[in-house]
Amino acid sequence: MSKSSAARQILAEAVNAGAETIPEDARIGTYERWDSLAHLRLLLTIEQKLGRALDADEVVRIESLADVAAILGEQS
C-alpha cells in the first residue's frame, strides 16, 4: 500500500521532485535527493501543517516517508 498522498507530496516538494518519483522506501541516507536543506524544508512544512512546533522526540524520529506519514497521523 502506498504512503499517504499528503506525506508523499510534502516530501516531494521538499526534495523538489514529482510526487510520483518518491520511492516508497524513501529514507535519509539512501534517497539521494533528500539532503540537509530538503530536510529543513520538510520539517518546517510539517510544522506548518500541524500548526505547531515539533518537539525534540518528533524531530529525531523523522527519517523516512513512513515517518512523515506517521507524524501527520496518516495510515501507511
Add this chain to the structure above:
Amino acid sequence: MTTRPAGQSIDIATARFRLRTLTPADASARWQDWGKDPQVMGPLNAPVRDMPLNYLANYAASFDNEHRHLIGIFDKASDTHIGFFIIEIDRVHRCATFNVVIGDKIWWGKSVVNETRAALLDHFFERRGVEKAIGSPLARNFPAVFNYKAQGWRHEGTLRGHRLSVNDGARLDQYQFGLLRDDWRKLRKAGA
C-alpha cells in the same frame, strides 16, 4: 599571541575539499562575515558579532592541535575557505567531539559536512587513537540532525532544555549523537 601551536597539524584532501589546520594567517573578511550572519550563527545558538581580524587570528592560535583542533574546509577548485571544524579530544576516554560550521551558504545542502567529516573520522579513528566520536546539535538545527543521521551516527539521547538561547533566553533541547570506531569501520566497509 599569534604563534603557531606545537601539535600535529592536519592536511587532508577529499574529492572536492581540502581540510587543513587553520593558522592566524587564515583570519579573513570572509570568516568575519560568517560571525555577522544570523543564518550562520543562529542554528549554532552563537551570538551574532563582529569579530576583529586579530581576534580570529588569536582564536586560531589558541588551538594546540593535540587536544583541540581548528580545521578549515577549503573548496579545492578555488582554494576558497568555506567553513571549519572544531574537534576536541578527550584523551582519557578516547573520544572526539565534533563541531562544524559551513559559513559559505552557497555550499549549504551540498553534502559538504558529511564528505569532509568522513575524512576526519577516518583520520581521528585510524591515526589518532580516537574510539568514539560525539556530536551535539541543537534539536532545532534540522540540517545538522539530518547530517548525523545520514552518516550513520546514533541518536544516544536528548538533553532537555540543555542550552540557553542567546536570542531570547528560552531553554533549548539538544541531542547527543555518537559514533563508535567499530561502527564507522563497518559503515566504511558497506560503502559509507
